[in-house]
Amino acid sequence: MVASPAAPPGIPAADTGPNEVEVAVEQMWASRHAARLSMPFPVRLPLASSLAFVAGAGLGLSHGATEAGLRFRAENAHRFPTSQVGWYLYHKSKNYHMALGGIREAFRMGLKQAGWVGVFIGMEEFIDRGRAGVMRAWRGVRGVNNEEDRAAGSRDFLSSVLAGMGTAGAFSAWNRFPVPTAARVAKMGAKVGLAYGLLQDAVGLLRGRRLGYVDFIRRHTWGMTDEEKAIQPK
Template sequence: MGLTGRASLGVNQRLILMAGVGSFWGFSIGSFIGGRHAGLQYLAENAHRLPTTVQGWYFYHKTKNYRMALGGIKRGARYAVRTGGLCLMYGAIEAGLDHVRGEPDVLNSVTAGTVSGALFSAFTKLSRGSVRYSLMFGAAFGLVTGGLSDIHRYISGNPPSYMTWIRSRMNHDDDKE
C-alpha cells in the first residue's frame, strides 16, 4: 500500500490539502476577528466627532466598512499563514513518522499532534497552563484524525496491523474455549 494509506492520498497531496484547508480556516477566522476589531477601533477613534448629517453618516459607515475589510484581510492573511503552517507542520511530522515506522496509524497521528502542540507552545511562548491545553488539544486532534484514517483503512479492506493483531488475539482466545 505504501504511503498512500491516509485518505487514499499521497504524502504531497495530503500535505497540500492540509495546508490549504488550514489556511482557509485561518483566513476565515482571522478576517472575522480582524474586521470586528477594526470596526470597534474606528468607532473608538471617531466617537468624539460623530456625523450630524445624512451624508456624513453615509461616509462614516462607508469608511468604517472599508477599514473593516482592510483589517479583516490583514489579520486573515496573518492567521492563514500561521494556521496553514501549523497544519503543514503536523502533516509533515505525521508523514515522517509514517515513513519511519513503515505504517500509517493512529499512534503516528497522536504523536504528531502532541509534537505539533509542543512546538506551537514553544514558538508562541505560552504559559504553563496553556502549554498543557495545547498538548492535550494536539493529542486529541491526532487521535481523531488518526482514528478516522484507521477506520477508513479498515473499511477499505486494508486494516492497520494493530487491528489485525487484536482480531487474531480475539480469535485465538475464542479457540481456547
C-alpha cells in the same frame, strides 16, 4: 491459424512480460491505497494546508472585519458626524477600514493555520516512517516491497496522537507559553490527534487498508497468514 513469424536474426524478440507502464501504474495505485485517506503524502500535505488556509482565512476575515469596525468606532467616538453627508462618509470610511482589516487578518490567520497544519501532517508522516524503520530493524525485514508494507502498517492513530502532541509542543514553544498552559495545549493536541487518527483508521478500514494494531490483534488471535510468514526472517 497461421503462426506469427519469428523475429529475424539479430533483432531481439518482443517482450511479452508486463509493460513497465502497467507496473508503474500498479505500484502507484498500491502506494495510494496504503497511504492515509488513500492520498500519498505529496498530495495530502498541500491539500490539507490549502483547506486549513481557506478555513483560517474565513475566520480571519470575520474576526478582522469586526475588530477593525470596533476600533474605528472607538477612535472616532469623540467626533461623531452631525449631518447626513457626514454620516454617509463616516460609514463609508468604516466599511473601508473593516474590509482592509478583514483581508489583512484573513491572510495572516490563513497562513498561520496552513503552516501549523503542514507541521502536523509532516510530523505524522515522519513518525509513520520512523516507526516503520524501527519495525524493519527489529524484525529484520529487507526489500523495498516489504519495507513499504511495514510503513503502510504503521500508519495508524498512534502516529496522529504523537504528531498532535508534538505540534502542540512546538506551538507552545513558539508562543512561549508557561508550563501549565503548555500542558493544557499538549492535552488538547493529543485529543485532536486521537480523534483525527481514529477517523483516518475508520476510513482506511472501510477501504481495505492495513493497520498495524489490527494486524497485531489478528496475528495473536488467528495466527499469521502465508504472506506474512513468507517475509519473516529465517
